[in-house]
Amino acid sequence: MSDVLTVRNLTVRYPNAPRPSVQGVSFTVPARGSVALVGESGSGKSTTALAVTRLLDPAVEVTADEVSFEGRDLLRMGKKELRALRRGGLGMVFQDPRASWNPARTIERQLLDGLRGAERAERRERLVARMRRIGLDDPERRMRDYPHHFSGGMLQRALLAGVLVHEPRLLIADEPTSALDTTVQAELLALIGQLRTEQGLSMLLISHDLGVVARMSDHVLVLYAGRIAEQGPTSTVLAQPQHPYTRDLLAAIPRLHGPRKVPLQVGRVAEARTEGCPYAGRCRFATDRCRTETPAPRRVGGTEVACHLAPLPDAKAA
Amino acid sequence: MTDLGPTTVAAPPTPSLKAGAGASRPARIALGVLTRIGWLLVVVWAAVSLTFILSRVVPADPARLAAGLQAGPEQVAEVRALLGLDQPLLKQYIDYLGGIATLDFGDSIQTRGPVLDDLLKALPATLELVLVAFTIYAIVGITLGVLWAVRPRGILSRLIGFGTIIGAAVPVFWLGLVLQVFLASKLGWFPISGRMNYNDFGVADVTGFTTIDALLAGNLSAFGDALWHLVLPVTALVASQLAVATRLMRTSMAQQLRRPYVRVARARGSSELRVVVVDALRNALNPVVTMLGMQFGWLLAGTILVEVVFSWPGLGLYAFNAFRTFDYNPILAITIVTTVTFVVVNELVGLIYPILDPRLKEDR
Numbered sequence: 001m002s003d004v005l006t007v008r009n010l011t012v013r014y015p016n017a018p019r020p021s022v023q024g025v026s027f028t029v030p031a032r033g034s035v036a037l038v039g040e041s042g043s044g045k046s047t048t049a050l051a052v053t054r055l056l057d058p059a060v061e062v063t064a065d066e067v068s069f070e071g072r073d074l075l076r077m078g079k080k081e082l083r084a085l086r087r088g089g090l091g092m093v094f095q096d097p098r099a100s101w102n103p104a105r106t107i108e109r110q111l112l113d114g115l116r117g118a119e120r121a122e123r124r125e126r127l128v129a130r131m132r133r134i135g136l137d138d139p140e141r142r143m144r145d146y147p148h149h150f151s152g153g154m155l156q157r158a159l160l161a162g163v164l165v166h167e168p169r170l171l172i173a174d175e176p177t178s179a180l181d182t183t184v185q186a187e188l189l190a191l192i193g194q195l196r197t198e199q200g201l202s203m204l205l206i207s208h209d210l211g212v213v214a215r216m217s218d219h220v221l222v223l224y225a226g227r228i229a230e231q232g233p234t235s236t237v238l239a240q241p242q243h244p245y246t247r248d249l250l251a252a253i254p255r256l257h258g259p260r261k262v263p264l265q266v267g268r269v270a271e272a273r274t275e276g277c278p279y280a281g282r283c284r285f286a287t288d289r290c291r292t293e294t295p296a297p298r299r300v301g302g303t304e305v306a307c308h309l310a311p312l313p314d315a316k317a318a
Numbered sequence: 319m320t321d322l323g324p325t326t327v328a329a330p331p332t333p334s335l336k337a338g339a340g341a342s343r344p345a346r347i348a349l350g351v352l353t354r355i356g357w358l359l360v361v362v363w364a365a366v367s368l369t370f371i372l373s374r375v376v377p378a379d380p381a382r383l384a385a386g387l388q389a390g391p392e393q394v395a396e397v398r399a400l401l402g403l404d405q406p407l408l409k410q411y412i413d414y415l416g417g418i419a420t421l422d423f424g425d426s427i428q429t430r431g432p433v434l435d436d437l438l439k440a441l442p443a444t445l446e447l448v449l450v451a452f453t454i455y456a457i458v459g460i461t462l463g464v465l466w467a468v469r470p471r472g473i474l475s476r477l478i479g480f481g482t483i484i485g486a487a488v489p490v491f492w493l494g495l496v497l498q499v500f501l502a503s504k505l506g507w508f509p510i511s512g513r514m515n516y517n518d519f520g521v522a523d524v525t526g527f528t529t530i531d532a533l534l535a536g537n538l539s540a541f542g543d544a545l546w547h548l549v550l551p552v553t554a555l556v557a558s559q560l561a562v563a564t565r566l567m568r569t570s571m572a573q574q575l576r577r578p579y580v581r582v583a584r585a586r587g588s589s590e591l592r593v594v595v596v597d598a599l600r601n602a603l604n605p606v607v608t609m610l611g612m613q614f615g616w617l618l619a620g621t622i623l624v625e626v627v628f629s630w631p632g633l634g635l636y637a638f639n640a641f642r643t644f645d646y647n648p649i650l651a652i653t654i655v656t657t658v659t660f661v662v663v664n665e666l667v668g669l670i671y672p673i674l675d676p677r678l679k680e681d682r
Contacts (some may be wrong), residue, residue, distance in 0.1 A: 055581055059471070079590075087587035094585075099578040104600045104675055113596075114586030146676050162586065 004170045004202040005029040005052070008066040012044070012051045012226075015059050021047045022226045027219075029170065034196070034203040036217035036234065038210065038249070044226035045206045049174050052204075053092060054082060069170065087114055091168035095175040097155035101147035108143040111162040130161040134191060153184035157191070164195060171196075174206045189216060210253060214238055222246050225278035232303030242305040242312065244283045277307070285309050358661050365657040366418065366650065370411055373646045380646050384427040418654065424647035428639060433651045436636060441655065442526025443513060444625070444632030448617050450529075450548055451555040455617065456610055459560055460603070463567020467575060467602075468594055482561035490558035490620055494627035497550045511629035514544040551628045555620050559613055567606050574598040604674055611667035615660040 005028065012022040022044040029035045037045040051062045054074060067074045069090060077085070086092075094100050102110055108124070115123040131139035134157045147155060156176065163171065173192070177185040189212065196203060207213050213220055214234060221231040222243065230243035241247045277283070280290040289308055300310040381398035382389075389397070398404050402413065417424060423433035462482075466475045502510040514521075514528040519540035524531050528547070532540035574580065575598050583593045625634035633652060640648035672678040 050581075053585065055585060083587045083589065085587075086585055092582075092585040094578060094582055096578060100582045102579045102583070102597050102601065103677065105597070110583070110597075111586075113583065113588040113592060148677055159582070166587075 003028045006068045010064040013061045034217045036205040036213040036220045039223035043223040089169045091163035092172045093176045096179045097152050130165045134161045170202045172204045230305040236302035242300045242310040243307045245279045369653040378644045423651040426648050427645045433647050440633045440636045446527045451552045455556045459563025462564045466568040467571035482564045485557045486561035491623040494554040513547050551624045571602040574602040611664040614663045
């Protein structure tokens with residue numbers, strides 16, 4: 001029972017979608033551990049997070065062998081229990097801080113909505129203390145302001161404070177910094193890292209930014225078209241990628257020095273194939289087998305990879 | 319910093335305080351109010367002038383109608399001179415504007431009394447009908463729209479969708495007649511027509527609003543009777559417009575429910591009721607409030623048919639009779655009253671925006 005979050009064989013299908021947005025995804029987040037989901041837009045990483053936390057529209061079909069939080073079944077949990085969990089063990093931070101706040105209500109009112117127990121004054125006290133710790137000046141007064149009085153970075157900090165006041169065991173962060181500029185992003189990541197060590201918080205991080213992933217996670221899942229392309233310890237996956245997609249992703253990072261690497265092949269996830277390897281259409285190494293037979297995950301080197309061709313001949317050549 | 323706040327169908331008007339930038343806050347507010355009143359006068363003037371022109375262009379001769387069908391040419395000419403209709407148009411127009419400034423709308427050919435007296439008698443009846451209808455319209459429309467947005471695939475939503483289409487498709491006078499025939503005439507549940515009778519209940523006519531007068535007199539049975547008379551006309555009036563508010567509310571609410579802050583509120587553990595009513599509704603109301611201001615005008619226009627069907631002694635019935643006999647002074651006066659009411663209601667609606675959206679309150 002040392003795993004905080006367990007997901008086994010998760011499949012998510014939107015109504016009228018040609019293929020599932022998430023298909024057969026399994027992973028665990030160990031206590032105090034940090035797992036990252038990476039992939040480009042449409043790879044199913046956000047959908048995975050939303051499905052796990054039951055925030056998808058009820059019309060979306062979610063099936064899994066298991067989705068559990070500290071041993072409790074999240075998918076079959078009643079509404080009351082789920083709400084209690086969201087006010088307690090499970091915290092979430094989302095992408096666009098400005099859109100995450102209701103423009104018509106003050107910061108304080110919105111955050112107090114999620115706080116249970118004790119007197120309002122006492123709850124407010126706790127919130128103020130949190131706000132001060134995340135670096136908000138004069139929180140008593142500032143919390144009575146509306147979201148449009150805050151910068152994007154400060155809104156995200158306030159959101160984080162509102163989540164952390166619940167003392168969660170797991171933080172699900174969906175692209176927490178991608179809407180912010182680089183310096184603010186670095187500050188926020190440092191803050192999350194610090195709070196994580198202080199509170200012994202586990203984290204599920206969703207990001208398309210491999211730099212953030214390298215810094216913030218110890219295990220990574222590379223998703224492509226709703227399937228796991230490759231997973232393993234973050235350092236291994238980033239240093240010795242076995243899946244052509246992981247390599248292309250790494251090569252697509254712009255660098256200041258050295259020759260330009262091969263850019264990611266043209267194409268989008270939405271055009272992914274329904275049979276064979278989903279990446280076959282964009283893969284530089286694709287064979288006839290890739291186009292007809294879906295690869296099963298195999299252990300190659302230090303990672304688990306879903307590719308017929310792994311291990312690739314020369315990892316450095318990419 | 320891109321998307322600020324609720325995406326709305328109609329952008330709320332920004333307060334016109336620009337002119338006095340730099341002045342003190344009260345001074346700027348006073349200036350703003352004066353600007354608004356100035357515009358109101360311009361709108362009323364335009365409406366009056368337009369109606370005046372129309373009343374003189376139509377191929378009907380008010381003098382002929384006033385004099386009666388049996389009147390000879392001399393008598394008609396006499397009436398024409400009496401009514402000032404033999405004067406040049408420009409002079410008639412200027413005289414008319416001068417009269418309005420002193421609330422003199424001329425005499426009615428039909429009632430042979432000053433139009434102002436007729437208006438003061440009819441206006442409370444219509445306002446009572448419209449205000450009650452408007453309140454019910456707003457509450458029911460908003461409620462149904464929210465329910466529809468929250469459970470778009472439910473049975474209730476299908477019923478609402480079907481019901482609003484029927485309501486919009488059925489003409490208001492037809493619905494009025496059907497209600498009258500079945501609920502009043504056949505079943506006898508409601509009075510067929512008219513309003514509460516002041517004499518029957520011994521209630522004094524103070525405000526002209528039957529419900530308020532009954533309450534002022536402390537006469538509950540009179541109050542009940544006043545309400546009873548309101549049920550059918552209000553129902554007909556509301557049903558004819560309900561689709562507009564319900565559908566706009568649904569669209570606006572559905573739009574808000576898709577926004578990220580709703581997901582964040584749920585993720586925070588807010589109850590579903592709180593998410594819908596406290597978070598989303600406030601933002602969703604914005605375009606609906608704009609529309610409600612406009613709808614007030616439609617309800618006012620709808621009273622003409624409803625009042626004729628239910629013999630409701632208000633402005634609509636008065637207008638109907640004036641139109642029928644081409645009694646041009648009441649027609650012009652009713653135009654003015656309707657325009658002023660419409661503009662004032664929309665100005666009042668403008669005061670609601672800053673309550674809904676705090677960003678409009680600020681002048682930093």
